[in-house]
Amino acid sequence: MREIEALRLVATGCCxxxxxxxxxxxxxxxxxxVESARRRxxxxxxxxxxxxxxxxxxxSPTAVERKITAExxxxxxxxxxxx
Numbered sequence: 899m900r901e902i903e904a905l906r907l908v909a910t911g912c913c914x915x916x917x918x919x920x921x922x923x924x925x926x927x928x929x930x931x932v933e934s935a936r937r938r939x940x941x942x943x944x945x946x947x948x949x950x951x952x953x954x955x956x957x958s959p960t961a962v963e964r965k966i967t968a969e970x971x972x973x974x975x976x977x978x979x980x981x
Contacts (some may be wrong), residue, residue, distance in 0.1 A: 900940070904931035908944065909951030 899919065907917045918928040932944065941947035 900931045904928060905935045905939075905947065905951045906955065908932055908935075908948045909955060911948070943969040 900923070903921055904917050907920060912920070912933065914925050916926040917923075917932065921928065923931075932947070935941075936944065936947045939947060939950055941950055949957045
């Protein structure tokens with residue numbers, strides 16, 4: 899799941915351009931993955947998302963995956979198509 903990879907990179911202090919380069923995706927796509935993870939985890943800011951990513955990673959290497967997967971069904975339909 900790219901959101902998880904993006905979250906891990908945000909937690910290490912990477913910006914969207916760095917995330918894009920490391921994942922081989924566009925900067926816009928990297929930003930979308932970061933924002934999707936932020937919404938799913940109810941983080942109010944990128945800094946809060948990074949802190950959450952760090953705290954989850956410290957608890958368990960797979961804690962981030964479990965948290966995002968658990969939050970996924972709560973995501974409401976936004977009306978945007980995902981192509």
